Amino acid sequence: MIIKPILVLLLQAALALTAQQAYGQQPLRFAVDNRHSDPIPPYSWYNQCKKVHQGFNNALYKKIAADLSLEAKFIEAGLAENTIDMLNQSTALLMENKADFALAPPSFIQQRNQLTAGEKPVTATSPVLILAASQAEITEVKQLEKLNGVGVNSADAVKILKLQNVNINVNKVGSIKEAVMHLARGEQDYWLTDKFIAQYLINDLGLQSKVRISKLKVGTSIGLHIMTNQQPVNQERLQQIDQLLASYHQNGYIEYLKFRVMQSWLANKDCANSAD
Incomplete structure (x- = not known):
């Protein structure tokens, strides 16, 4: 009889769908700077008073996760001595599949072919x-x-x-x-x-x-993109995130967020000293 094989196939399909749905509800893991690293306002710092990561990156990650109806989980990178080292530490978490997403310049793709960048920059440093x-x-x-x-x-x-x-x-x-x-x-x-x-x-x-x-040019503007690894589910999520980011730019949310976190930094910078 062919009924039994059909039932087996249906059961396998149901289990696969259940597994896919369960995996799809897993938290989004975002790489954040080490709490002992120097603060980089408005992008990233650790609030020693509240014991939480703060800044533009952190707030954006929370917004993205909320709009995808998922939980945001923050994975702390290794201790860094400067900004470039911070980017190296964050993207290393992606390559090791310890985190799913991070903000970094597209030049990091040339150095790490395991990574994929979002379509357009989230913001730029000049x-x-x-x-x-x-x-x-x-x-x-x-x-x-x-x-x-x-x-x-x-x-x-x-x-x-x-x-x-x-x-x-x-x-x-x-x-x-x-x-x-x-x-x-x-x-x-x-x-x-x-x-x-x-x-x-x-x-x-x-x-x-x-x-x-000054009118003197001292460097080039560097775009920061959402980066991810080659995990299939993250590649799919990246497309969804690109759509969200396009809407954030269109409605002015990105600029609003940068101003908001700068206000927060100036009001609470005493809590963002080097860790004890």
């Missing part, structure tokens, strides 16, 4: 040079060697300019607000930071007459 109002315009980066710089993640600034054969001396301070205020008071000459951070602080603190953004 390095700019902030000058004290009294400081003459900088026409070439080599001039910075004779000036006094300030920074929060000073290792990143040093590395960016060292690639251009420029060796700088940067005074490291505890927060981005402290960095820009050093310029406003004329205590330092320049600060290499992200364009969004610079514009937000200048406007929020009313420093338009105290500091300015």
Whole structure:
């Protein structure tokens, strides 16, 4: 009789569907920076007071998971010394299948062919040079060697300019607000930071007459994409996430989120010091 084989096939199909549905309800695992790594506002930091990860990345991950009716699970990456190392640590979790998604530049695909990037960048980082109002315009980066710089993640600034054969001396301070205020008071000459951070602080603190953004190009804009590994379910999820991100850009949610987390950072930065 052929009834028994048909029943077996139906049972196998039902079990496969049940397994697929169960797997589809698994939490989305997002890679986040190590709690002991330096904070990178507005993107990522660890709130030592509340014992939670915060920032643009974290808030976006929660939004994506909620809109897919799934739970967001955060997988902490290894300790990192600078921003590039943080990206390396996060994407390593994807390659080891310990996490499903992370934010990183598409250049990481060239280095790791096991990864796939989302269709369009979620946001972009654009390095700019902030000058004290009294400081003459900088026409070439080599001039910075004779000036006094300030920074929060000073290792990143040093590395960016060292690639251009420029060796700088940067005074490291505890927060981005402290960095820009050093310029406003004329205590330092320049600060290499992200364009969004610079514009937000200048406007929020009313420093338009105290500091300015230099016209000198110090680096290229780098797009941050959602990255995933080659797991089939993650490849499918990536298509869904791309659609969500397109809607977020269209309705202005991405820009709103960046401003919101900057406000949160400035209000709670004392809780984002290096871990105890």
